[in-house]
Amino acid sequence: xxxxxxDEATYLLAxxxxxxxxxxxxTATAEKxxxxxxxxxxxxxxxxxxxxxxxESRNYSSVVAWADSFADKLPEAYGDSLVLLxxxxxxxxxxxxxxxxxxxxxxxxxxxxxxxxQLAFDTGTQFESAHRWRDxxxxxxxxxxxxxPGDSVWNEAAMGILRxxxxxxxxxxxxxxxxxxxxDGEMPYPALGEIVFARYMVKNxxxxxxxxxxxxxxxxxxxxxxxxxxxxxxxxxYADAQMFAESEKILYSRWERxxxxxxxxDRYATMLIxxxxxxxEQDSAVNFAVNFADSAAQPCSVLVVAGQLTFEESRSGLAAxxxxxxxxxxxxxxxxxxxxxxxxxMAQQDRPADACSLFNLVLAHHPDDSLGEIAREGIKSLPxxxxxxxxxxx
Numbered sequence: 001x002x003x004x005x006x007d008e009a010t011y012l013l014a015x016x017x018x019x020x021x022x023x024x025x026x027t028a029t030a031e032k033x034x035x036x037x038x039x040x041x042x043x044x045x046x047x048x049x050x051x052x053x054x055x056e057s058r059n060y061s062s063v064v065a066w067a068d069s070f071a072d073k074l075p076e077a078y079g080d081s082l083v084l085l086x087x088x089x090x091x092x093x094x095x096x097x098x099x100x101x102x103x104x105x106x107x108x109x110x111x112x113x114x115x116x117x118q119l120a121f122d123t124g125t126q127f128e129s130a131h132r133w134r135d136x137x138x139x140x141x142x143x144x145x146x147x148x149p150g151d152s153v154w155n156e157a158a159m160g161i162l163r164x165x166x167x168x169x170x171x172x173x174x175x176x177x178x179x180x181x182x183x184d185g186e187m188p189y190p191a192l193g194e195i196v197f198a199r200y201m202v203k204n205x206x207x208x209x210x211x212x213x214x215x216x217x218x219x220x221x222x223x224x225x226x227x228x229x230x231x232x233x234x235x236x237x238y239a240d241a242q243m244f245a246e247s248e249k250i251l252y253s254r255w256e257r258x259x260x261x262x263x264x265x266d267r268y269a270t271m272l273i274x275x276x277x278x279x280x281e282q283d284s285a286v287n288f289a290v291n292f293a294d295s296a297a298q299p300c301s302v303l304v305v306a307g308q309l310t311f312e313e314s315r316s317g318l319a320a321x322x323x324x325x326x327x328x329x330x331x332x333x334x335x336x337x338x339x340x341x342x343x344x345x346m347a348q349q350d351r352p353a354d355a356c357s358l359f360n361l362v363l364a365h366h367p368d369d370s371l372g373e374i375a376r377e378g379i380k381s382l383p384x385x386x387x388x389x390x391x392x393x394x
Contacts, residue, residue: 010029034046048081048082060092070082076113117146124138127139140161155181155185239278245279251271352382
């Protein structure tokens with residue numbers, strides 16, 4: 001019993017010394033404890049606390065020596081953490097010149113660690129965010145080699161390689177990686193890989209190749225929500241090519257089956273409105289917008305899209321129809337420029353009360369800027385008295 005109490009006291013003393021900032025004494029005390037109790041949660045926790053304290057005090061050589069002494073004796077997860085800390089210390093001490101060497105050093109020391117694949121992937125993500133494409137590919141490739149084909153890290157790392165290769169313009173490497181994803185990747189990653197590659201094709205002017213790829217995605221099974229990304233992208237390509245009927249064809253059938261209200265249904269509807277309008281079916285575009293607004297997630301936003309199209313071609317009658325629905329739904333969160341144009345239209349159509357409410361809506365959000373001044377001038381032009389809360393049109 002005395003031995004057990006002594007060991008407990010040694011453990012607690014080391015923690016207390018750390019808490020008091022006496023890293024040197026804590027290290028010596030912890031070393032006594034770890035000689036006898038390296039195996040177990042307490043030993044692993046204490047060893048890592050000492051390593052972290054040494055690291056924070058920039059005593060990097062001591063971190064490395066500490067890890068060399070105890071990492072292999074600790075439970076696996078604690079040993080992994082201590083070795084990784086030591087590899088970081090080597091970089092900060094100037095022993096490594098590149099962050100990539102931290103990854104290589106850790107994998108060399110702990111090749112079978114479950115931490116290794118995730119570490120390699122996280123390193124790749126950091127390099128990709130920094131636009132260091134070659135280093136990202138190197139790290140992602142390490143992550144793939146340390147993972148089983150088809151598991152989550154493997155799939156994500158393969159996608160990282162694909163994105164990085166395309167960012168470099170290395171289409172050969174990208175095609176090679178896409179082939180790997182299509183063969184060994186788990187859904188939805190094959191579909192996602194195809195979409196990433198197709199978007200690159202569109203960006204670089206090869207819309208026809210992109211269309212073929214998107215159609216491949218649509219023929220895949222179990223693509224989950226990725227299918228919607230493919231449909232929307234493909235419809236966008238058709239619309240950009242002025243092939244509005246083709247765009248409408250693939251959008252409408254999917255829109256009918258899409259849950260409503262939802263932001264996804266709104267996206268489909270917005271594109272359909274655009275297609276109908278540019279197919280020369282302006283009445284259909286507005287009717288679709290007005291009818292869909294009752295089941296839209298963001299009905300006012302959908303109506304604004306349709307309303308802006310009516311302004312572009314000066315279709316005042318259709319614009320008024322949009323406004324009537326906006327009024328019915330009591331929409332207020334709309335772009336000020338849109339509201340001003342609608343207010344001016346209402347004034348032209350001899351609907352001064354509606355114009356007044358719209359001008360006041362702008363004033364409520366822009367009382368002191370140029371938009372508010374335009375609204376005040378609009379109010380002054382109305383044939384009725386319009387209460388503006390102190391800035392009427394008289």
